[in-house]
Amino acid sequence: MATRTRPSSKRCAVLGGSGFLGRHLVERLVDRGYTVNVFDIRQAYELPGVPFHQGDLCDRQALLVALKEVSIVFHCASPAPANDDRALFQRVNIDGTRTVIQACHEAGVQKLILTSSASVVFEGTDIKNGREDLPYAKKPIDYYTETKIQQEKLVLEACSKEKGFLTVAIRPHGIFGPRDPQLVPILIDTARRGKMKFIIGDGSNLVDFTYVENVVHGHILAAEQLKADSPLCGQAYHITNDEPVRFWDFMSQILEGLGYSAPRYHLPYTLVYGIALLLWLIALVLRPLIRINPTFSPMRVALAGTHHYYSCARAKKDMGYQPLVPLREAIVRTVESYPHLRKGA
Ligand SMILES: NC(=O)C1=CN([C@@H]2O[C@H](COP(=O)(O)OP(=O)(O)OC[C@H]3O[C@@H](n4cnc5c(N)ncnc54)[C@H](O)[C@@H]3O)[C@@H](O)[C@H]2O)C=CC1
Numbered sequence: 287m288a289t290r291t292r293p294s295s296k297r298c299a300v301l302g303g304s305g306f307l308g309r310h311l312v313e314r315l316v317d318r319g320y321t322v323n324v325f326d327i328r329q330a331y332e333l334p335g336v337p338f339h340q341g342d343l344c345d346r347q348a349l350l351v352a353l354k355e356v357s358i359v360f361h362c363a364s365p366a367p368a369n370d371d372r373a374l375f376q377r378v379n380i381d382g383t384r385t386v387i388q389a390c391h392e393a394g395v396q397k398l399i400l401t402s403s404a405s406v407v408f409e410g411t412d413i414k415n416g417r418e419d420l421p422y423a424k425k426p427i428d429y430y431t432e433t434k435i436q437q438e439k440l441v442l443e444a445c446s447k448e449k450g451f452l453t454v455a456i457r458p459h460g461i462f463g464p465r466d467p468q469l470v471p472i473l474i475d476t477a478r479r480g481k482m483k484f485i486i487g488d489g490s491n492l493v494d495f496t497y498v499e500n501v502v503h504g505h506i507l508a509a510e511q512l513k514a515d516s517p518l519c520g521q522a523y524h525i526t527n528d529e530p531v532r533f534w535d536f537m538s539q540i541l542e543g544l545g546y547s548a549p550r551y552h553l554p555y556t557l558v559y560g561i562a563l564l565l566w567l568i569a570l571v572l573r574p575l576i577r578i579n580p581t582f583s584p585m586r587v588a589l590a591g592t593h594h595y596y597s598c599a600r601a602k603k604d605m606g607y608q609p610l611v612p613l614r615e616a617i618v619r620t621v622e623s624y625p626h627l628r629k630g631a
């Protein structure tokens with residue numbers, strides 16, 4: 287039987303390493319002295335000393351090349367949540383994650399760190415200081431969430447001390463920061479189209495927005511603390527900024543920071559949610575003829591009009607997590623990183 291070289295504990299692979307979170311993670315790992323392989327379906331950048339493997343994570347052979355002699359795998363690849371393609375989510379988040387686990391076994395990987403999402407417990411109604419023992423959403427709000435639940439279950443169930451394969455899931459929420467392709471760009475695009483005048487609901491709903499560097503910190507801590515005798519094995523952890531903020535205050539700070547007016551007029555939540563649902567149904571019916579992606583999808587309206595913030599006490603206790611960058615500083619850094627989205631630019 288062929289003998290496998292023992293992988294170094296500082297040799298890792300980042301699946302989805304071209305993405306927003308993935309790239310920040312790659313950069314931090316390199317700073318901390320890790321040897322990093324990047325695996326992604328698209329190559330978004332080049333970094334000296336960081337081999338890039340372009341491939342689909344559903345392709346086991348392609349993955350095996352990127353996982354050679356790797357001991358830690360960070361899996362943060364996923365189709366974007368705004369996508370409405372159920373088959374794609376099923377293929378990448380569920381079938382693809384099975385392939386990742388299989389390839390990890392074959393390559394002798396010792397630790398798998400999944401980027402899950404706090405949304406796996408979100409059903410569109412209030413969550414206040416939610417802990418990890420909340421049940422998975424019975425009626426997930428969209429295909430993204432539905433498949434993130436299955437994905438997390440697959441990864442956590444694969445944890446086996448006997449096989450020497452340890453797994454953990456990190457559940458971030460509302461990641462933001464430099465180079466994020468979603469939150470700030472969508473917000474500013476909506477403002478530029480004159481659609482950011484209204485607050486959905488009374489505006490008092492508290493939400494977690496988590497700075498990307500804090501999310502990265504949580505992933506690296508998890509990887510370093512994940513050992514056969516640690517409580518992390520097969521568990522999920524919320525990683526947040528630990529500073530829930532009013533959804534509309536956060537949006538207003540970003541808007542005003544970039545020179546746009548904050549929304550001022552209130553609309554009833556149920557009315558906006560009903561309209562969003564109707565538009566989503568119309569878009570679904572018309573899909574064979576024309577593809578429409580309404581800005582205010584039911585998912586976004588639910589996120590904008592309800593409380594959804596989570597406790598990160600478990601991460602503090604089990605892995606010594608503390609957010610590194612406070613929210614105020616994180617907002618300043620984020621706003622400064624988007625000069626091209628400033629009003630008039
Ligand atoms: N952005 C957020 O607020 C949150 C994100 N997450 C999770 O964090 C992870 C990273 O998200 P982001 O960086 O925001 O997204 P992103 O879209 O910037 O990055 C995802 C990366 O996955 C890659 N990818 C997609 N399908 C692939 C495939 N079949 N094979 C190989 N690579 C593939 C994409 O090319 C992309 O580079 C995802 O798992 C997401 O579910 C969780 C909670 C919140």
Ligand SMILES: CC(C)CCC[C@@H](C)[C@H]1CC[C@H]2C3=C(CC[C@]12C)[C@@]1(C)CCC(=O)C[C@@H]1CC3
Nearest residue numbers: 367403405459460468469472473476586589590
């Ligand atoms: C048009 C405005 C009302 C809203 C603009 C901002 C939104 C694009 C974002 C506000 C909350 C964000 C969020 C996510 C994506 C971007 C937002 C909807 C996620 C769905 C990303 C993936 C997750 O796992 C959960 C996130 C929750 C918060």
